[in-house]
Amino acid sequence: MALTYRALAALLNYPTTELQQAVPEIAATLQTEAMLPPPALAALRPLLDRLAGEDIYEAQERYHMLFDRSRTLSLHLFEHIHGESRDRGQAMVDLLTLYQENGVTPGSDELPDFLPLFLEFLSLRPVTEAQALLREPAGILAAIAVRLQARDAPYAAAFQALLALTDEAPAAVDPGEAEDPNDLAALDAAWEEATVRFGPGEPGDGCSTARLSLRLRADQRDARRQENVR
Numbered sequence: 001m002a003l004t005y006r007a008l009a010a011l012l013n014y015p016t017t018e019l020q021q022a023v024p025e026i027a028a029t030l031q032t033e034a035m036l037p038p039p040a041l042a043a044l045r046p047l048l049d050r051l052a053g054e055d056i057y058e059a060q061e062r063y064h065m066l067f068d069r070s071r072t073l074s075l076h077l078f079e080h081i082h083g084e085s086r087d088r089g090q091a092m093v094d095l096l097t098l099y100q101e102n103g104v105t106p107g108s109d110e111l112p113d114f115l116p117l118f119l120e121f122l123s124l125r126p127v128t129e130a131q132a133l134l135r136e137p138a139g140i141l142a143a144i145a146v147r148l149q150a151r152d153a154p155y156a157a158a159f160q161a162l163l164a165l166t167d168e169a170p171a172a173v174d175p176g177e178a179e180d181p182n183d184l185a186a187l188d189a190a191w192e193e194a195t196v197r198f199g200p201g202e203p204g205d206g207c208s209t210a211r212l213s214l215r216l217r218a219d220q221r222d223a224r225r226q227e228n229v230r
Contacts, residue, residue, distance in 0.1 A: 002123050002130060004035040009119035011044075011158050012075060013057040021051040040157070040164040043061065045213060047154035072147055078113040080140045085149070119162075135166045 007029045010019060021127060027048050051059060067075050074080065078091050095112040099105070104121055106112060122130040141159050148156035 002033070002035060002125075002127055003029045004033050005119045005123035005130060008158055008161055009116040011051065012119070012155070013116045015054075015063055017056055017057060020052055020056065020059075023048050035165065036161050037164055043157040044161060047157050047195060050154050062153075065171045066148070066151070066153060070147075075115040076111055076113050077115060077118065077137050077140055080143070086129070092105060129151055134162065138163060142164075155219050 007026045010022065010026055013019065027044075030036060030044065036044075054062075067073050071079065078088055081088075091113050095118075096106065099112060099121055102121070102125070104124065106117055110117055112118075122133055125133070141162050145156050145163065147158035148159065
């Protein structure tokens with residue numbers, strides 16, 4: 001079990017008082033396991049400090065404005081791929097099947113492509129397999145990292161840490177214009193420009209399912225957000 005994946009999953013979850021109290025343990029896990037290179041580990045310190053010390057309501061509002069109100073920062077990985085909704089649904093089914101075939105049954109309150117859930121799953125897989133799986137959405141992670149950096153958001157360090165775990169440098173990403181979360185037309189235009197690949201791999205590469213279908217359209221995003229309100 002690679003606890004670093006689980007620690008990063010916790011940092012990318014919705015802030016709670018329990019998460020704030022767990023920050024010292026999270027920091028100790030990252031330090032002790034030493035999977036991250038020292039620069040990536042050091043870059044996480046501002047995020048750890050902010051989560052531990054910020055007013056919880058401010059932390060929750062910041063998280064909501066970043067990840068729930070901005071399509072280009074969505075933590076639902078399949079939302080970054082343009083396509084038909086039925087393809088998105090099949091991709092969700094395939095990813096859920098991958099989880100279940102490896103003994104993981106997610107709860108009903110989150111979609112399978114939610115990044116913290118995906119990282120929790122990776123924490124249970126052999127390190128080499130987890131690294132290979134994490135490489136698949138590296139383009140998405142890189143794009144989100146750049147966009148968070150453009151907003152001077154400490155969460156960027158968590159995505160940079162994930163990229164460090166893939167052990168490969170993704171292509172440079174143009175962050176584009178910072179979107180107005182209330183400008184739905186502009187958000188839709190930005191949404192349709194994204195093309196990425198993500199999936200657990202081809203048969204025989206250490207995973208038990210074929211490559212996931214990648215094309216989807218987030219036409220039910222708002223409904224899902226309502227289900228995920230905490």
